Amino acid sequence: MAASATCKLHAGHSLTKHHYGGERPACVCALCERIIAGAGYRCGGECGGFNVHESCLSLPMRVAFDQHPAHALELSLLTASRWCDACRVASHAGRCMYRCAACGFDVHPRCTSVLDGEQHGRKRAVVKRVGKAALKVGLFGLRVADAVTGGFGSPLIDVIETALHL
Template identity: 35%
Template sequence: MKIEREITHLMHPRHKLRLEYTEIPYNCDGCKEAGIGYKYKCQQCGFNLHKVCAVGAPRITHPFYEKCEFKLYYYPPGKGKRVCDACRTYVHGFVYHCNSCDFDLHPCCANLPQVLDDGKHNLYLCNKLSSSCHSCGGKGLGWSYRSQCKTYNLHLSCVKEMLVESWQAIYFNVDKNKVRQMHTSIPSLKGSLQNRPGARGTVKKYGQMAGTAARAIISAILGDPTAIVAAVIGGIISK
């Protein structure tokens, strides 16, 4: 699939959006979730879209839901609050929704790789936990990544919480310029997690093995599951 350097989008018809790379977290104006790495940006308005939000297919299927067809909505359908069935956080913007089964997926969650390489092990995406999450100690709802050796699992929601904790630490421990750079992303992701159904509160400390996996998973959740972004994330969560 050819990647366009410039595109037009129905949600921002006034100007073209240009593909660029950033190591500074941002808020996606489509799904309202945090992002990092490649994005489409309006150079005049500062409008940002994850790459997957900007050029995502209007309809998709997913191997976890073989009987479902997901349609891309720019606004959550229905009147009630909707929850992403992958990361268990509320949906505030772009969403893939199955009308038949009522499942919802953030665009970045819908595009998570089935297999991730954290540099040491392969991590496999699972829609059900076979053993306790390495971070929270529970099983619960939502997707997780499981190590190839099957010795630990990490909920997507728990990995998001790890990132929030790291960004909160950065808020109070770096110079004011860095705080301003991070400010755009923290409120959205933090608020989404604090209001998450069945939120488990503060994440327990995780070991080095889980930490390396978390870097790879975070880069995928934020829309760019590449080694270079995982390295950037490693610098963020190690501070």
């Protein structure tokens, strides 16, 4: 018999352990909205559209979020599309977000520190560095760095970096 689990956000349906790999189209986790590869769980009920990473089942139901200090946020299954107030990307019905019902503030689990902990922060730092380098190369072509400043020495790049908070 296959291992099973429950999820408070998908009440009434049992989740069956599943090894994800090679599905077309790829299955996306309802909690973090990343592609599931390896161990996970899928709904054994009639909906069949609820898939989740094994590790995402342990996400806390309530979190404090520094960009919304007024209230705690509660993990909720969406019944309609909502925009993440941190990254400005929409999530659709059937996905999950941390929400403050009182303020209408919504944030993806992946945009909080509860997902991947320190590793998530490191990934973001790498993305910033790569984005910064791509910005410099893309706008001005690859140039030799200024030996005095250690940078590219363009005031335009400085303005763009400041505007984008890179």
